[in-house]
Amino acid sequence: MFTHHSSAFILKRQDFKEYDKLLTIYSEKEGKIEVVARGTRKIQSKLAGHLEPFALVDLMVAQGKYHDRVTGSTILKNFEHLKSNFERIALATYFNESVDHLTRLHQTDQQTFDLIKEAYSALDHYNQKREDDFKRQVLIVLSFLLRLLSLQGFQPSFKNCFYCQRGIKEEQNFISYSQLSIICPACRKNEDNLETISPTTLKVLRLMSQERFSSLKINNLDDLIFGEIREVVNKILQAVSEREIKSAKMIEDLV
Numbered sequence: 683m684f685t686h687h688s689s690a691f692i693l694k695r696q697d698f699k700e701y702d703k704l705l706t707i708y709s710e711k712e713g714k715i716e717v718v719a720r721g722t723r724k725i726q727s728k729l730a731g732h733l734e735p736f737a738l739v740d741l742m743v744a745q746g747k748y749h750d751r752v753t754g755s756t757i758l759k760n761f762e763h764l765k766s767n768f769e770r771i772a773l774a775t776y777f778n779e780s781v782d783h784l785t786r787l788h789q790t791d792q793q794t795f796d797l798i799k800e801a802y803s804a805l806d807h808y809n810q811k812r813e814d815d816f817k818r819q820v821l822i823v824l825s826f827l828l829r830l831l832s833l834q835g836f837q838p839s840f841k842n843c844f845y846c847q848r849g850i851k852e853e854q855n856f857i858s859y860s861q862l863s864i865i866c867p868a869c870r871k872n873e874d875n876l877e878t879i880s881p882t883t884l885k886v887l888r889l890m891s892q893e894r895f896s897s898l899k900i901n902n903l904d905d906l907i908f909g910e911i912r913e914v915v916n917k918i919l920q921a922v923s924e925r926e927i928k929s930a931k932m933i934e935d936l937v
């Protein structure tokens with residue numbers, strides 16, 4: 683029987699057969715794959731404790747006829763603060779679901795693996811003192827998702843108009859979810875169903891697409907703008923994955 687090791691993040695767990703779990707994992711060596719963990723629904727299972735989400739695990743996987751299966755696991759890094767309260771768990775769940783929706787099976791990509799690790803670390807290290815802390819954490823997670831979109835080849839254009847290619851000015855512009863781009867007022871006639879986007883939201887989205895966003899300070903972000911940012915990113919994620927991100931509702935209930 684062929685077995686191999688790989689560092690991985692567990693994105694999703696589903697019940698499978700009577701006692702098993704089907705895990706969707708993002709592994710360093712193989713990208714996103716599905717593996718079966720046998721017997722993990724039995725109370726005395728030794729494996730179960732090491733197959734929780736929000737940890738970096740080292741998995742031993744054996745090749746199977748229909749599904750590969752987990753034969754051993756060790757926790758390499760436990761992101762403890764990430765599980766320290768309901769808000770963080772909701773955010774990490776939302777992040778995991780989005781990663782699952784945006785990535786395809788069996789596509790190894792070191793940059794995506796590193797980005798997941800970076801996102802977990804950023805949330806884990808976030809110093810929870812300020813009142814607007816949750817707002818800030820939501821923005822950090824959304825910024826990682828924008829970067830993940832780019833890695834998967836869906837870079838939304840927030841700088842130039844899709845039709846005329848001119849630089850977007852500071853005015854009321856439009857967004858096209860089919861083109862994943864901003865459309866200037868002069869070109870809005872080219873497309874039906876465009877939605878408006880405010881200049882401030884656009885400015886923050888540009889900042890959020892940058893790698894160093896988690897170290898940037900954004901002060902006094904208006905609730906309306908914050909709401910518009912969440913809506914835009916969620917609609918982009920849905921347009922790309924053609925699926926609803928179910929856990930987005932949990933975030934909306936918490937803000």
Ligand SMILES: [Zn+2]
Binds near residue numbers: 847867869
């Ligand atoms: Zn234009």
